[in-house]
Amino acid sequence: MERxxxxxxxxxxxxxxxxxxxxxxxxxxxxxSVGRAADGDDGLVRADSMLAVTGxxxxxxxxxxxxxxxxxxxxxxxxxxxxxxxxxxxxxAENGDPNEVDGE
Amino acid sequence: MTGxxxxxxxxxxxxxxxxxxxxxxxxxxxxxxxRPDPSTVDPDAERExxxxxxxxxxxxxxxxxxxxxxxxxEEEAAVFDAHEAFLDDPGLVDDVEGDIDDGTRAEHAVDDRxxxxxxxxxxxxxxxxxxxxxxxxxxxxxxxxxxxAPATVDLSALPAGTVLLAERLTPSDTADLDPAAVAGIxxxxxxxxxxxxxxxxxxxIPAVVGVGDALAAVPEGTEILVDGEAGEVAVEPDGERxxxxxxxxxxxxxxxxxxxADGRRIEVAANVGSAAELSPASDRGADGIGLFRTEFLFLxxxxxxxxxxxxxAVVAALEAFPDDxxxxxxxxxxxxxxVPYLDLPDEPNPFLGRRGIxxxxxxxxxxxxxxLRALLRAAARGGGGDGDRDAGDxxxxxxxxxxxxxxxxxxxxxxxxxxxxxxxxxxxxVPALGAMVETPAASYVADALAARLDFLSVGTNDLTxxxxxxxxxxxxxxxxxxxxxxxxxxxxxxxxxxxxxTDAWVGMCGEMAGDPALTELLVGLxxxxxxxxxxxVPAVKTRVREIDAAAxxxxxxxxxxxxxxxxxxxxxxxxx
Numbered sequence: 001m002e003r004x005x006x007x008x009x010x011x012x013x014x015x016x017x018x019x020x021x022x023x024x025x026x027x028x029x030x031x032x033s034v035g036r037a038a039d040g041d042d043g044l045v046r047a048d049s050m051l052a053v054t055g056x057x058x059x060x061x062x063x064x065x066x067x068x069x070x071x072x073x074x075x076x077x078x079x080x081x082x083x084x085x086x087x088x089x090x091x092x093a094e095n096g097d098p099n100e101v102d103g104e
Numbered sequence: 105m106t107g108x109x110x111x112x113x114x115x116x117x118x119x120x121x122x123x124x125x126x127x128x129x130x131x132x133x134x135x136x137x138x139r140p141d142p143s144t145v146d147p148d149a150e151r152e153x154x155x156x157x158x159x160x161x162x163x164x165x166x167x168x169x170x171x172x173x174x175x176x177x178e179e180e181a182a183v184f185d186a187h188e189a190f191l192d193d194p195g196l197v198d199d200v201e202g203d204i205d206d207g208t209r210a211e212h213a214v215d216d217r218x219x220x221x222x223x224x225x226x227x228x229x230x231x232x233x234x235x236x237x238x239x240x241x242x243x244x245x246x247x248x249x250x251x252x253a254p255a256t257v258d259l260s261a262l263p264a265g266t267v268l269l270a271e272r273l274t275p276s277d278t279a280d281l282d283p284a285a286v287a288g289i290x291x292x293x294x295x296x297x298x299x300x301x302x303x304x305x306x307x308x309i310p311a312v313v314g315v316g317d318a319l320a321a322v323p324e325g326t327e328i329l330v331d332g333e334a335g336e337v338a339v340e341p342d343g344e345r346x347x348x349x350x351x352x353x354x355x356x357x358x359x360x361x362x363x364x365a366d367g368r369r370i371e372v373a374a375n376v377g378s379a380a381e382l383s384p385a386s387d388r389g390a391d392g393i394g395l396f397r398t399e400f401l402f403l404x405x406x407x408x409x410x411x412x413x414x415x416x417a418v419v420a421a422l423e424a425f426p427d428d429x430x431x432x433x434x435x436x437x438x439x440x441x442x443v444p445y446l447d448l449p450d451e452p453n454p455f456l457g458r459r460g461i462x463x464x465x466x467x468x469x470x471x472x473x474x475x476l477r478a479l480l481r482a483a484a485r486g487g488g489g490d491g492d493r494d495a496g497d498x499x500x501x502x503x504x505x506x507x508x509x510x511x512x513x514x515x516x517x518x519x520x521x522x523x524x525x526x527x528x529x530x531x532x533x534v535p536a537l538g539a540m541v542e543t544p545a546a547s548y549v550a551d552a553l554a555a556r557l558d559f560l561s562v563g564t565n566d567l568t569x570x571x572x573x574x575x576x577x578x579x580x581x582x583x584x585x586x587x588x589x590x591x592x593x594x595x596x597x598x599x600x601x602x603x604x605x606t607d608a609w610v611g612m613c614g615e616m617a618g619d620p621a622l623t624e625l626l627v628g629l630x631x632x633x634x635x636x637x638x639x640x641v642p643a644v645k646t647r648v649r650e651i652d653a654a655a656x657x658x659x660x661x662x663x664x665x666x667x668x669x670x671x672x673x674x675x676x677x678x679x680x
Contacts, residue, residue, distance in 0.1 A: 011231070012231075014231045014234075014235070015182070015183070015186060015231070015234075016182050016185070016186070018186065018189075019182070019185045019186040019188075019189045022189045023185075023189070046194070046195070048194055049193050049194055049195045049196075050186065050189035050190050050192075050193050051190065051193045051195055051196055051221055052193075052195060054225075054232075054235050055224060055225075057228070057229075057231075057232055082580055083580060086580030086581070086582075087582065087583055
């Protein structure tokens, strides 16, 4: 099964969203791949590889195609879609930014 | 003698420092041995070496993550999650192991395969280039583990007055720096929001990044001035520029306590997460420490620190602030903060499980007792006299308090530790005691807590998480996680109002406290103390002096009446 979603996080498929995608893909009993929607099957890479996912250099606002096979394919798709369609504050907090997390 | 010249980059810590140039070139630290004949290589042994190097690298990454989480915050620590994801990349691991099976030694296989990956990312736009940095960081860890080579320059032991020059600094590099020794940082590459820049800011180290290739021509040993305000690096600065820059940097520091224009005293203190941060905090004019995190004493080691070690660490903090107060937070683990050798319960919802004081009163009762003994002994060293003080006043606060019963149980523990010390004839004193307000429950019963304690300290990051029911770590709900939501402001207001009529003072030690754009609001909400990253202390102190406390109260009332975050931001004159 597969799904096409528009990438909402400002960082695109980089940094935190990318490592979260890889972690999520690894969590389910499913083979997950991801690629630019426009690139068809040739553009798909394995979603459990940080190198492959960040190598796509997908920016915020691009559409990606997620393909999953396996017993938990649909749960994996749901989780990844939720991840990619949620806005993320820019992870690079400026100095003194009240949103900068300080562990308290 | 090249004469004075100025290079331009991007200022990333708005401070100035002068020192001696020292180049850090980590890539020269690892020399690969000759490639042996493939027929002489034992693939099984090499796979074993690779596996063990990966575990060493993983431990290092996790330690760096913990350190970054303590010093800078979860946001920045997350970069190390990406590092671990690269370390576990199945494609990369398969490639390396395939090369090994073909008769390549592990270090050559790692070097080759990472080089391919780094090359793909290098020279691309900013974010892709940052991935190349991440990969280099991971590769160097693996190679150092395989070749048993320590890093060339021990960044944690640089001579005082060093200005560190580098092509780029990895997050791990920057987290190792000792701010007491490093007068400044200048890098060829990198931007203001690079992880290294953010960590440098948290350590108050003057920094200019992205200077470009011109920096590469600066010889080792040259005198360098790093002006993080102007984004300039002056090579062999003339005397006039030196004194002007340093005087300017000093001028922004306000060493004395500050009051609002109409005379309300506000303490502006620093959050400190390691011994290395004590002296920068005092240099930046902090009125003591409003949050001394004790986790660093427990990280980076195999077993728990003993009473003496904890006592000495606290005394060092008291001696760094002889005229002020040092608020020590007892061990705060659980939730997202893990310490490998402390068996923490595995729970479905760690943030709603055993954290902070809950662990201290239950599973970690013995550890808590050791910490209390150390603290009560250290308290005897603090304050008391006048004129001849060599140590500040100790205050101790307990994390993750949500119930009056916990405070009562904690006070009982303190009393019994005091009785033990007395019967042993050990010098001790009971310090001021307080609770952190990080849960809605604590803000609802703030009156009852304040009646039993000497102070309350609002931890806005966790308070926001629990009031808004939004996981700090979950980007999907980041929009919910903003301390400027009216619900959070009202929880803070409830806390300060609850303490009215008691002798307890109320402080704040979340990152929100360090934003000068929010100082007026926080003064208006009735906070007596604001504690923050040391680097923002001067700006907040300057701001406090401009504020009229009566007008601040009106502003806070207006913010508390808002219904949405957008309205609050509007009242405060902030963008969207």
